[in-house]
Amino acid sequence: MSSKLKNDSLLRRIWKGRLAYLLLAPLMIGLLITSYYPPISGLYRSFFDWDVINEPVFVGMDNFVELFSDEVFLNSIPTMFQIAIPRLLISIFVPLIMAELIFAVKSKKMQYAYRVMVLLPIVAPGLVYTLLWQKIYDPQFGLLTTLLQGMNIVPEGTVINWLGNKDLVIFSLIFKGFPWVGGTAVLIYMSGLMNISTEVIESSVLDGCSTLRRIWHIDLPLLIGQIKYFLVFGLIGCIQDYNDQLILTNGGPGYTTYVPSYYMYIKAFTAGRMGYASAVGFVMFIAIFLLTIFIMRKKKGDD
Amino acid sequence: MVLKKTKRARHRTSQVILHTVIALLMFMTLYPLFIAVFIGLKSHDAFLHTPWLPTLPLWFTNFKTAFEVVGVYMFNTFIVGIASVLGTLALASLSAYVFSRMRFPGRQLLYFAVIALMMVPGVLTLVPSYMLYNNLGLLNSYWVLIIPNIFGSSVGAIFLFRTYFDGLPESIFEAARIDGCTELRCYFSICLPLSKAILGTQAISQIIGIWNDVVWPSITITDPDMWTISAGLYRQFAGQYSSNTPVQFAGYILASLPLVLLFVFANRYYIEGLTTTGLKL
Numbered sequence: 337m338s339s340k341l342k343n344d345s346l347l348r349r350i351w352k353g354r355l356a357y358l359l360l361a362p363l364m365i366g367l368l369i370t371s372y373y374p375p376i377s378g379l380y381r382s383f384f385d386w387d388v389i390n391e392p393v394f395v396g397m398d399n400f401v402e403l404f405s406d407e408v409f410l411n412s413i414p415t416m417f418q419i420a421i422p423r424l425l426i427s428i429f430v431p432l433i434m435a436e437l438i439f440a441v442k443s444k445k446m447q448y449a450y451r452v453m454v455l456l457p458i459v460a461p462g463l464v465y466t467l468l469w470q471k472i473y474d475p476q477f478g479l480l481t482t483l484l485q486g487m488n489i490v491p492e493g494t495v496i497n498w499l500g501n502k503d504l505v506i507f508s509l510i511f512k513g514f515p516w517v518g519g520t521a522v523l524i525y526m527s528g529l530m531n532i533s534t535e536v537i538e539s540s541v542l543d544g545c546s547t548l549r550r551i552w553h554i555d556l557p558l559l560i561g562q563i564k565y566f567l568v569f570g571l572i573g574c575i576q577d578y579n580d581q582l583i584l585t586n587g588g589p590g591y592t593t594y595v596p597s598y599y600m601y602i603k604a605f606t607a608g609r610m611g612y613a614s615a616v617g618f619v620m621f622i623a624i625f626l627l628t629i630f631i632m633r634k635k636k637g638d639d
Numbered sequence: 640m641v642l643k644k645t646k647r648a649r650h651r652t653s654q655v656i657l658h659t660v661i662a663l664l665m666f667m668t669l670y671p672l673f674i675a676v677f678i679g680l681k682s683h684d685a686f687l688h689t690p691w692l693p694t695l696p697l698w699f700t701n702f703k704t705a706f707e708v709v710g711v712y713m714f715n716t717f718i719v720g721i722a723s724v725l726g727t728l729a730l731a732s733l734s735a736y737v738f739s740r741m742r743f744p745g746r747q748l749l750y751f752a753v754i755a756l757m758m759v760p761g762v763l764t765l766v767p768s769y770m771l772y773n774n775l776g777l778l779n780s781y782w783v784l785i786i787p788n789i790f791g792s793s794v795g796a797i798f799l800f801r802t803y804f805d806g807l808p809e810s811i812f813e814a815a816r817i818d819g820c821t822e823l824r825c826y827f828s829i830c831l832p833l834s835k836a837i838l839g840t841q842a843i844s845q846i847i848g849i850w851n852d853v854v855w856p857s858i859t860i861t862d863p864d865m866w867t868i869s870a871g872l873y874r875q876f877a878g879q880y881s882s883n884t885p886v887q888f889a890g891y892i893l894a895s896l897p898l899v900l901l902f903v904f905a906n907r908y909y910i911e912g913l914t915t916t917g918l919k920l
Contacts, residue, residue: 523910
C-alpha cells in the first residue's frame with residue numbers, strides 16, 4: 337500500500353517536473369550524439385580495422401598487440417613524461433610565485449595594473465606564440481642564438497639547432513614560453529590570496545612572522561584547492577598536448593619528441609588508420625583515468 | 640622615532656625591489672608580443688639585417704599583403720565564434736538554471752551525466768568524432784566547427800554557471816514565484832541579469848578557445864576559404880610566407896587584433912568572473 341503510494345508520488349513528481357525535462361531535452365539529446373556516442377564508438381572500433389573508405393573489419397586484439405610491440409609508441413611514453421612533468425610543475429608554481437609577488441604590492445592601483453598586464457599574453461593566439469618561438473629558436477638568426485652570442489657565452493657565428501638537436505630539443509620544448517608567468521592561473525591564485533582575511537595577515541605581521549613563513553604556513557594551505565585543480569587538469573592537459581610536435585618538431589628529430597597523442601594523430605590523419613588510432617586513444621584514456629583516480633585518492637588520504 | 644624611520648625606509652626599498660622584479664618578469668613575458676609588432680612593421684631587407692630590434696621606416700604594406708590571406712580566416716572565425724558562443728550561452732545557462740533552481744526526480748543523476756563528460760579526454764574522442772561528422776556529411780562546413788563547440792563547451796559552462804547560480808539567494812526567486820513569476824520568467828528576468836559577469840567570462844574563454852583551435856578545423860576542413868584563424872595560419876599562411884617573415888608577423892598581429900579589442904572592452908568582466916568563481920578542487 338505504502339509502496340504504491342510512493343510509486344504514485346514518484347510518477348506525480350516526474351509529471352510535475354515535466355517542464356524541467358523539456359528544458360533539458362535539447363542539451364541531453366545533443367550531448368548523447370556529439371559527446372557520448374563518439375567515445376563509445378571509439379572504444380568499440382578500436383577492435384576493428386577501420387578507415388575512411390572501407391567497411392570496418394573486426395580484428396580482435398590485433399591493434400593492441402601491434403601497438404605494444406611498436407617501439408615508436410613505447411618510446412613516446414617516457415618522452416611524454418620528460419616533457420609533461422617539468423611543464424606541469426612550471427605551470428603550477430611559477431604563476432603561484434607571480435601571484436605572491438603581485439599580492440605583496442602595497443599600492444592597490446599598481447596591483448590592479450599588474451593583474452591586467454599579467455593577462456595580456458592571452459590576447460595572442462597560442463599558435464602565434466608557438467610560431468614566434470619558432471623564430472626565437474632559429475638556429476642561425478634566432479633571438480636566443482643572437483643573445484647568447486651577444487653575451488659572449490658562445491662564439492660569434494655559432495649555430496645552435498634548438499629544435500633539431502636531439503639532446504637539446506626536449507629542453508627547448510620545456511623552455512618555450514619562458515618566464516611562463518602570464519595567463520589566468522595567476523589571477524585564480526590571486527583570488528585565493530585575496531580571500532585570506534586581512535586580520536590574519538596583519539596579526540601574522542604583528543607576531544613577527546616573516547613573509548616566507550606566512551606563505552608557507554598560511555597561504556599555501558589555503559591555496560591547496562587551487563593547486564590541486566591545476567595539478568589534475570594540468571596533468572590531463574599536458575598528457576594530451578601535441579601542438580608543439582605538430583607545429584615545431586613534427587615529432588623529430590627522428591622520433592625523439594613523439595608523444596602518444598601525436599602518434600595517434602599521425603596514425604589517424606596521415607596513415608588513415610582510424611581503428612588503430614582509436615586503440616591508442618583507448619589506451620591513453622585508461623592511463624589518464626587511472627592517473628586521475630590515483631591523484632584523487634592520494635588527495636583524500638592527505639586530507 | 641629613528642627606528643620607525645629606518646623601518647619605513649626598509650619597507651620602501653623592499654617595495655622598489657618588488658616592483659623591479661615584477662616589471663622585469665612582465666617585460667620578458669610581453670617581449671615576444673613587442674617583437675611581433677615591430678617585425679611586422681619591417682621591410683624584408685631590414686629584417687635580414689637587424690631582426691630583433693625595432694627599425695625605421697615602418698612598412699605598413701605588410702599588413703595589407705597579410706590581410707589578403709588572413710582576412711578570410713578572420714571572417715570565418717567570427718562566424719563560428721559568434722554562433723558557438725551564443726549557442727552555448729543560451730543552452731548552458733538555461734540548463735544550469737534548471738539544475739540549480741528546479742526540483743524534479745533524477746536531477747542529480749542527469750547533472751552527473753553531464754559533468755562526467757569533463758572526465759572524457761580529447762584523445763578518446765578526436766578520431767571517432769571526425770568519423771561521426773564524416774558520416775554525417777558535415778565536413779567542410781561551418782557546422783562541423785559550430786555543433787561540437789556548442790555542446791562541448793556547454794559541459795564546462797554548466798558546471799561554472801550552476802556553481803554561480805547556486806550562490807544566488809533563493810529568497811529572490813521565492814518572492815518572484817509568490818508574485819506569480821513562471822520558471823522561465825525567473826530565468827530571464829532575475830537569473831540572467833544577475834549573471835552577466837559569469838556569462839561574459841564564459842564567452843571570453845570560449846572565444847579564446849575557438850581562436851586557438853588548430854587541430855579540429857585543420858582536419859575537418861580542407862577548403863582554405865573556410866579555415867578559422869589558427870588552422871589557416873598553420874596550414875597555409877605560415878608556409879606561404881615562410882620566406883617573408885615580416886609579412887608573416889603582420890598576419891599574426893592581425894590575427895590577434897580581435898582578441899586585443901575583446902580584452903580592452905571585457906577584461907573587467909573576465910577578471911571579475913575569474914576572481915569571484917575561485918576554481919579549485
